[in-house]
Amino acid sequence: MKQVFRNIRSSFSIATRIFLMMNRKEKVLFFLFVTSAVLSAVSEGAGIGLFAQILSAQMNGNVFSDVPVLGNIEFLFEGLDVKERIERVAILLIFVVLARASLQYVVYAIGAILPIDIMKRMKLVAFNKLQAASYAYMQSRNIGGINTDIIMTTKNVHILVQHIGHVMSNIILLLFYAFILIALSPVITFFVILGMLIGSFVLKWLTEEKAKAAMQETLDADEVSISVLSSSSEGAKLVRLMNGQNVVKSKWKQSVDSYAEALFKQSLLTSIPYPFMMCYVGLLGGAGIWFMLLFSTSDPANWIVLILLFLAILLRMQGPVSVLNSSLNYIVTYSPALTQYDNFIKSVSEEVETGGGKDIVSFDNSIELKNVNFSYDGTNAHTVEGVSFSIPKGSFCAIVGSSGAGKTTIASLICRLYEPQEGSMFVDGQDLTKVNLESWRNLISVVSQDVFLFDDNLIENIRFAKDRSEEEVIEAAKIASAHDFISQLPNGYHTVIGERGTRLSGGQKQRIALARAVLADTPILILDEATSQLDSETENLIQQTIFELSKSRTIIAIAHRFSTIQHADNVIVMQNGRVKETGTHEQLMKCDGVYARLRKLQEFTN
Template sequence: MSNTTGKAFDARIFKRLMGFVKNYRTQFLVASVSAILLALLAVARPKLLQYIIDTFFESKDKTGLLNYVLIMAAVLLGEVLVRFVFIFIANKLGYSIIKDMRMKLYKHMLNFKMSYFDTSSVGKLVTRAVTDIEQIANFFGQGFFMIIADLLTMLAVIIMMLFMNWKMALITLTVLPVIVYATKLFQLKMKASFKEIREQAANLNGFVQERVSGMKIVQLFNREKIEYKNFKEINNKHKKAWVNTVMYYSIFFPVVEIITSVTVGLIVWFGGFQIIAEGSNTTAGEVIAFVMMSEMLFRPLRQIADKFNTLQMGMVAGTRVFEVFDTESHIDATGTIDAKGFNGHIQFENVHFSYIENEEVLKGISFKVNPGETVAIVGATGAGKSTIINLINRFYEIDSGIISVDNKSINEYTLESLRANVAVVLQDVFLFSESIYNNIVLNKEVSLDEVQKAAKEIGIHDFIMSLPEGYNYNVKERGVMLSSGQRQLIAFLRAYVSNPSVLILDEATSSIDSYSEQLIQNATDKITQNQTSIIIAHRLTTIKKADTIIVMDKGLIVEQGSHAELLKNKGYYHNLHEMQFKHAEAS
């Protein structure tokens, strides 16, 4: 989607934003009727004031004066009440719409391919889902409806002016095109400025989030001064974007104020001459009413310029949000088979895959895992081991070939049932800022007793109970309150509790202490018995008992067989084994 920066008003984005109003037709109708009533009540005030001055000031009718002052007070009170309803409903409508938009956007993002998140800034996505959508609320509450109300008020004022005295009305309306032209220029400049502000805000959010998440690396490599300098530069760009906006405001509003004051002077001058002239029907009350209406005409115009900026910021934000909405990055979820469980027969047939086009990671690999077997995959970093896990779970689509489970292509299964039957323990364990229990069950219907029973079966119950509050211990953001080994144990229990048909361990013991490794090894031996399991590991000592070991190098399978067979062959696996044990002896 292209950003129409040169347009002050983007009808296509406006139409899409207004499409979200259909669920709130009653609120929209109330806001619209309130805007019409505000316009009518606004012009009633100067007309009443004219009548009071021309009728009761000269006749000195105190009773009549009091009655009409009370009528004017009633009109003012009515205007206050209608304005309250208008502002409340307009803003309520705005926040109701962004609630719907945010839910729809989040649901849309939940189903994106992993490749989308691989190439998208987390900070920018957060900005789209939070800040930009918040700005859309202002589009409705502070922008669109306020502009409609002001335009209706201006229309009512112009009609009333022409009806009362068309000559003085022409004096006022002669100045109007000048202000309208200045307003249009102002809006064009502001849209470009607001686009720059949103861009710089997204860059700032992304930078801060990334550096805060990686603060350990920043401090470990003494990058504090460098990162501060980079932040200063980005922050300065953000400031400059806002300063440009302030400059346009500083020019526009004083110019409009001068034009308004000149117009009032012309009305008083011309009206005064008409009152003095013989045979003229112009009255003092009429001149005062015109001065009042000229203010009512120009003040909304000034406000419209400001509110139009809010409208534009909402549309710029809408453009960015709709870019995410329009992103087609979903796995083709056309599978219809709802698997309640797998026997565990997995087969890769001539599978080719690349994260980046024409840069293959897997170059036509074929292998199979029989039900109940434990298959280990080893190889150097970048050989394609972890990619296999991503493909079994359909986080990415293969370029060609077939991946099947129980003799059916994984594309035939529903995504939900496929992933529900495959449990994965990753090397980099992600834990939410919740209790250990919630991180294990992930809101599934598994009782605490069942979790404790599973923990005892695989031998990690005592470890959990040694923590403060046991299973209710809050691990904080990303599990920072636990060591890497402890996080692995929690992830292992999480996989075990899900009762999977296929268990996958991705480098699950590559960066943990020997005690945790022993716990995981014992648990691995227990839960992989008679269950289809795939183990990816650097430490060859952890896969000696595997039924089959697949050796990969540069996206190809170079060897496969049992531990003993591969050692006997004295090939790639034998060399890996020798290198690891020599390194272990040397250390």
């Protein structure tokens, strides 16, 4: 019994939280829902009142004239004989049934629309918050966790709101039933409610813990199934190369069997409440009649109508009682989703990308770094330490060094994907932290080694986030030496290339990324190992493209292949996060330092 009231209190608290987070439209829908539920309960009372009139007609009197609600419609039947009274009941019943059906439809419709609307808004809010978050935050989270926080939690909140609606509408109906029962006989109502509470306690004792365990078992099994499916799909290449299809099929069968078994147990347990309550109410009614026969001193004809009406109302109550019990359990089960969503919104809101309010519409002078220190975990173990250099407008600057030297980190800092812990960065003499991020990134295009492409056609991938015509896309692809291979694809530029561009080779993806950068036509172009996966012939073509682009753009090239940067105006050599050397290719070769050793080592390994 305590658990039932605890669940009701918990449900009320959760409903209050959800109501407070509703927008104006959702609150209007909520009040329409409550109003319709109340009117639906009133129409149910009118139906019971009409049923009472039939019973009264059988007694040739107004048995329920003193009963609130039931007696309020007696005036409609004054002066009518039994036949006329029943005829009028039949006519009125049509209108009552139509009214109740209409009101019930409104209740069900709003009960479906409101959770969907809340879920949709929560998803939009969460995704928009995520897009405003810093890249550092995105890198600190795993993709599965983010998907769960946005997709699964909002889905579970949708289920939660649905069941809160079920609880509210059924509580309103049950309160109305209870009011009528008390009006008929407070004493009998007391014993009936006591009996139903005992029945609810017995039902809880029989099923609640087992149902919870079965539901958790179902959720766990479902999670395992998703994991098996996801890993076997993502690892499709390895599975086939290792002939592991039978292994993953066995794991999949095991997970599906476990899920089906858990769901079977849950279904059996959740099927118990309705027939149990139906049987229990029947037994309760039978016991009540037997009790009245044994102990009542009045003629049964004086109270049999009362008992029949009681039984009719009790039978009508069993559905709402079962739904109420079930929905309260669902609310308790799914309530953590709301807290998880709130925690996600709070955490992502604390990691918003910070940018100044000053727009920058052009790049006129230089990019400058002064004593920049940075580490990914915020410790003193710097990935980049004491870095200072300047990149003049219109220059071709190359950044080289062995793996882990900090080259890509420098590019990320310039793009402001990360913020340095110490030091300053300037663009045209302005502190980069005071420049509007969107306006700064509008001046930059990046072609990286790890190219990301969307599961869309090539046109949309090349002109992503840019409003360009198909003719302009084709021209950019030609400049990036991508037009020929695109033309040979089944649907040309309209070919859908799969998730992350899985239907393209590494070199093809890099040429698409270069075409995207060419189409963006920004004054600053960052090439992060942009030719690492190209064959020699294509690399020569791309090098020529880069050379031509360098005449009209500022280029920052990060490269392992020194052939890409021989014509650079300045080469910055990184080692262990520090700038070790700077100069042109010829100057650095004459110094016979780090650059020269790396160059000779590459020639030897090639």
